[in-house]
Amino acid sequence: LKRTPLRLYPDLYLSKPTVEPERILKALNINLKEFELFEIKTSIIGYFDEKLGFVNPRIPPKPGQQIFLAEADTIQEVLMKKKINKIGSLHIGYLLNREEDVPVILDTNLVVSEHLCILASTGSGKSYLAGVLAEELLKPYNSAALLILDPHGEYHTLKEIEGLNEFKREDYIPYVRIYGKGEIKIRLSELEYNELLNLLPELTEKMEALLNKAYRSLEGKFTSDDLINQIVEAAGDEKDVTAKALIWRIRRYIQAVDVIDDYLHMELAELAKPGQASVLQLSELSDIEQEVLVSVLLRRILNARINAEKGLNGEKLEYPVFIVVEEAHRFASRDARSFNVLKTILSEGRKFGVGVCLISQRPSKIDSDILSQCMTQIIMRIVNPADQENIRSSVESIGKDLIEELPGLTKGQAIVAGVAINSPVLIRVRNRLTSHGGISKDAASEWMNWSSKDEIKIKQNQKRLFWE
Template identity: 40%
Template sequence: MADRSDVVGTVAGPGDDPNEFVFVTPSDKSIKTGEFITYTVSVEDEPRSVFARVTNRELIRGLPEGFLADPEVGPETVAATLGVPTDDTELYRLTATVIGYYDTNMTTFANPRQLPDPGTPLSIAPHQQLETVLPNLGCETDSTDVTSLDGVAHVGWLLNRPAEATNLHIPIEEFASTHLAILASTGSGKSYTASVLIEEMMRPTSRASLLVFDPHGEYDTLAEMQGEEAFQGEDGYEPDVVYYDPERLRVRISELEIGDVMAVLDNPSNRMQDRLSTAWRSMQNRESRTWGIDALIAEMEAEFGADDASVGALEWRLRRSIERNDLFHPEENVPLDEIVDPGQCTVLQMDTLDRRDQQLITTVLLRRMYRERLGDVRNRDSDIEHPIFALFEEGHRFAPASGEAPSLGIMRTITSEGRKFGFGLGIISQRPSKIDQDVLSQCGTQISMQIKNPSDQDAIKNSVEAAGEDVLRELPGLTPGQAVVSGDAMNTPALIQVRQRRTPHGAGSRPVIEEWREAYDERQREPTQSESADFGEGESTGVQSLD
């Protein structure tokens, strides 16, 4: 039975849905939607503390509307004039959804399959208890000091409570193995939230092997983890942050598959495709893996003749699209042992590459890494003998719903099969509706931030199993830095404020006013074309021609 001093409301009766109940509370008990409350019931003759989430709040008794008619006169003044008492005037009716009691054997919530009786007192759920049972931490008690656990990521605290009062630590192993989606409108904090997770994954208790695909150069401040005490271990560990700029990114031509090559050529005819496929298979069967476009063309000429028109047309396309592109090389390749290593975060900076090249380097790297992880699990020689996690900014670019990306196939494979081989993916996007639904639906943990677009909300509803109606209702009203965390890393969704980063943020908008002013001042210090004419023989009108 709850201590009456802790009671914040009283059950009035069942709600509209089988798992809902309604309760009433006076105005001095400020309970917001999304808050967690508890009540006690008997389950198999044992008292159980059952958790519920507040989903709706409405005023059922207040001052008469006539008291509010004059904006110049406060309603309390009107009430006092008429001798009407205002103490305890307001009464609220709230709806709550039963989550369940925490089963310490199953280490998750169990539904008691009974609603609380009318008159049952309700209390606010205790901080430490929520910190233990909301995330999927596998705790064998419902009140644990989660900060003492290894492999957890502190992402923030419950939004409806004071800052840092009820903190949320989610298990890294859950989202790193069953995949992650961070979904938010532009400016809502998705890259910031991703960086918070990166910081947590690189702490001494996790030492992740992490690869970030960065199309816009937004993660260039992560190196400041190095030298920070929060990231240093007692054994001398500190994270290694490696940046691969576009000039260092290389794809060995022999690593491409025929589908990759077709994707970069300009609409080759069926006849061209036939000739290229035949020659490509012959080249792939060679023992040497270091061959280029000259050798490929020679193979086609040997097979179909040097004067074959289709071979000639293919030569022009291959030289223009592959040979003259610095991304492709007959011999060089990105060394896997340089970009994935425990305790290392590698950022692939792809901001100067066009979209197709970004997709191709991603395709080849994912294919190679997946092959190595597969080999390691099957006890074959492998260059990657540890689990890896790859995070994709602008995830819809690499796994588009349209299907028009060479990287989509391997991303589908990894999201469906990668868990068995220790290969996890994280998708970050401001347009969930533009992400391939097979990929999105395989992301077991979701961090959803402000999303107003109805089609994007529908994409989340259709692809994210844990996104109930009460969760979706929260998304349009969230402000930057607020998020709903749901899925495999959670026992039930929770609304949080994302914590502050320990490293500076590098993905904010440019300070355009400041840059305009600086550019103007610089412009004033330099002589204009017309002013330069004053030093010569010509006349200056003081007006620059735009011709």
């Protein structure tokens, strides 16, 4: 909505800032309303049909036809696919620029099946919004199986959900499980050959050929020692230079890495359950460990859902799963180890009930093919021109006018568009029920506290001089 005044005050009326222009107009007996006429440019989104949704009008409105501000109930009926607090609803905030609170509700089924992205600059409130989304998914009217990949340890406060009455029902109490570094394990035998190859740096062609031969000869569950023994056997001599170099890399980059284990493994049935959020804190893992973990975990979840849907043998998950991926640009760029499985899930996951929410502060680093598969978008303040251009080219439902709004958004404001809502809208994010774990540090206060502590220590340790 753009507003331009049709009549401006003459320059003479503005020559003395201490005198209000209205006082001059009154003194000259000029009607104030003449300066309150505006030309307003709006976009006609069409008329709403319950079956067809918004239909583009073939005939424009008549000149002079009256325009009315839509009432809250009308907006709810026309713009939102779901009613607040009803099964399959996600209440994420309120319409911006409305005097009364008009709730903005997304359709849970469309968010999960068609995927979601949250894009914003640092400090715009994307993690806060993701917390709101997690709260809604764990409400009794959703009871989601939720998995959160948390590289910065910001989502542990969701544990507070277990003690809040807003999330409880007679037959339902949500559960939030926080996985620390010691609990995050990948069994070595679960790694595919390419994932194993990515863990071992600077392999020669001979090393790759030897590793491939040893890996293909192993069956079922195996340990790192089994792999080493198979390499020696494939080489034919334990003193073989290629074998020794490969074994050294296995001991250095596999046996010495905590996240990869010979026996321990995270069971999917414990990791993903309806009414449960599992938060994997990845902050203590290296970049390589994080990428391998995301790749292996997403592939296992997708395969388990395929097995369940098609009645195949193997690991199964009998219900849909929604996965929140923070810092998504680290996992969804073309050179990331997890790129292929993420691309597969985003293109085919909806058929098997695997949904993904990508959260990033650098959308320009996310592959455009992946970003374009997120059919619901929540975009907050973005100033970087490269990021804006990537959004413009990848997100069809965001027009040029809305892209121009991005730099002017303030913290907690967002554009919501896509299949989960009938028309793009500007919103302010609702307040969280749990506390936010990603609050910026108050550096000045912490410095002052430490300074006062140091002063006390100095005074206590200071020796008296002989003349005192």
